[in-house]
Amino acid sequence: MKPFNDPPWRELLDSIPLGIMVLDFSEEQIVYSNPAMGMLLHSIQPMTYMRVKEIFMPANRPYPENTPLRQMIPLDEKKIGFTIYSPAPDSRLLLANEISEKDRQEQIAATTNVMSTIDFMFFSLAHEMGNPINSIKMTLEVLINNFKEYDTKTKLEYLGNLHAEFSRLEALLKAIKSFNMFEHLTSKPAAIQPLLDNLLQLLKSEIEGKGIALNLLYPEQPVFCLSDPRALQQSLLNILSNAIDALEGKADPLITIAIGQNAREATIAVRDNGCGIADEKKNELFMPFSSSKPRGIGLGLTIVKKLLAQMNGTVEINSRQHQGTEVLIRLPLASAHEH
Numbered sequence: 001m002k003p004f005n006d007p008p009w010r011e012l013l014d015s016i017p018l019g020i021m022v023l024d025f026s027e028e029q030i031v032y033s034n035p036a037m038g039m040l041l042h043s044i045q046p047m048t049y050m051r052v053k054e055i056f057m058p059a060n061r062p063y064p065e066n067t068p069l070r071q072m073i074p075l076d077e078k079k080i081g082f083t084i085y086s087p088a089p090d091s092r093l094l095l096a097n098e099i100s101e102k103d104r105q106e107q108i109a110a111t112t113n114v115m116s117t118i119d120f121m122f123f124s125l126a127h128e129m130g131n132p133i134n135s136i137k138m139t140l141e142v143l144i145n146n147f148k149e150y151d152t153k154t155k156l157e158y159l160g161n162l163h164a165e166f167s168r169l170e171a172l173l174k175a176i177k178s179f180n181m182f183e184h185l186t187s188k189p190a191a192i193q194p195l196l197d198n199l200l201q202l203l204k205s206e207i208e209g210k211g212i213a214l215n216l217l218y219p220e221q222p223v224f225c226l227s228d229p230r231a232l233q234q235s236l237l238n239i240l241s242n243a244i245d246a247l248e249g250k251a252d253p254l255i256t257i258a259i260g261q262n263a264r265e266a267t268i269a270v271r272d273n274g275c276g277i278a279d280e281k282k283n284e285l286f287m288p289f290s291s292s293k294p295r296g297i298g299l300g301l302t303i304v305k306k307l308l309a310q311m312n313g314t315v316e317i318n319s320r321q322h323q324g325t326e327v328l329i330r331l332p333l334a335s336a337h338e339h
Helices: 007-014 035-040 049-056 100-145 152-179 192-202 204-209 229-246 279-284 300-310
Strands: 019-024 029-033 071-075 078-088 091-098 188-191 213-217 224-227 254-261 265-272 314-320 324-332
Touching: 019 035, 019 049, 029 049, 035 091, 049 071, 049 091, 100 152, 188 192, 188 229, 192 204, 192 229, 192 254, 192 265, 224 229, 224 324, 229 254, 229 265, 229 300, 229 324, 300 314
Parallel strands: 213 254
Antiparallel strands: 019 029, 019 091, 071 078, 078 091, 188 224, 254 265, 265 324, 314 324
């Protein structure tokens, strides 16, 4: 235990903000405790070997001899995270720090992120609703002020514009409603291939009408995932709709769908060779009402992420502008006896 009392070692350890303490079990004493540990345990008076051992190493608390384990105890109004090491049979090295402040900072950061998302959502919603409302207002004003002078054809044109803007508002309200459409999901084993085939059949006329080639990479054996089939179909529909839109004007449009699995997860990858996503837009992909489409609502990917999270799934997007996009869905794999 002498190195802890040597000036170079003591100077180094005393400067570390992490609480450090060394206990000698054979002598039943505290060999060393740095200032940071003294600050953490200042309420323990007197800070004796037996008191420290009682708090951090009680008889009913197992701790591994060879593999250190991070643990936590409440102390006064603080939470102390600590790890116990066994550098020698009769000694213990205790490392500790306060995690209450860390938790507080993490909560502040999480709250800030949530508030930023809410701010973005309301700003975008006001923008999305404001555009058609302003257009409707201006169109009505012009039509009312010139109603007697305009002929029937011109009046019908203005009415057609009004109808289009009202339809845009209706689409926005439907999208908002669909955000809460699947509030109670029930995950169960579901074969991915039949679900995809049914969805592609629904989209067949649109895909063929736009000359899009399909490349389906299905494994020989069916892959089953744990999911709510309705929610998964809605998620895939949103993703495929984005892929179809991204191929607008492409000379050789192609969508590739690959189903796979590993030991724990089922995967569905949807790739297109379309316009891709600009780097500056990638941070907004899952933000509500964020869309690069001229008439887009911007809730599609937000809904996808929400639905997959409710099914213990994830979604990742990799994209390069002018080269294409891959959307990768991961869902829990259904075990063989669940099929």
